[in-house]
Amino acid sequence: MLAALVALTAFGFFTIPSGKVLPIRWGFDLGVTEWAGRDFALLQMPLAAALIWAVCWLFLRFGNAARVVRNERTVAGVLPVVTALFTGVQLAIVLAGMR
Known part of the structure; x- marks a missing residue:
């Protein structure tokens, strides 16, 4: 999933023009509620995934040793699901940029 997220981001940078405005937030009715420039829109999901992976690594590395096995x-179980969610959002952003 992480490789797919990186590949989608690279694909977006190569195929979407730099001045294009892309959706970055959707409401419950699936209507776009917020827009951003291409660079921010394409970088937000990989950066969020990297931040969550780093925080989880820090908790496992420096956390309470008695809880490490359970954690x-x-x-x-959680990291692949969160990464898949971010990859899905990134796919929606890239597809919107290709229209």
């Missing part, structure tokens, strides 16, 4: 299982 490792939780992180192993």
Whole structure:
């Protein structure tokens, strides 16, 4: 999933013109509620994923040793789901930019 997120981001940078404005937020009715420039729109999901991965790594590395085993299982289950969610949002952003 992480590789797909990086590949989508690179694809977006190569195919979407730099001046294009892309959607970055949708409401419950799936209408776009916020827009941003191409660079910010394409970088927000990979940066958010990197931040969450880094925080999880820090918790596992420097957290309470008695809880590490339980936390490792939780992180192993949550990180792929969160990364898949970010990849899906990135796909929506890139597809909107290609229209």
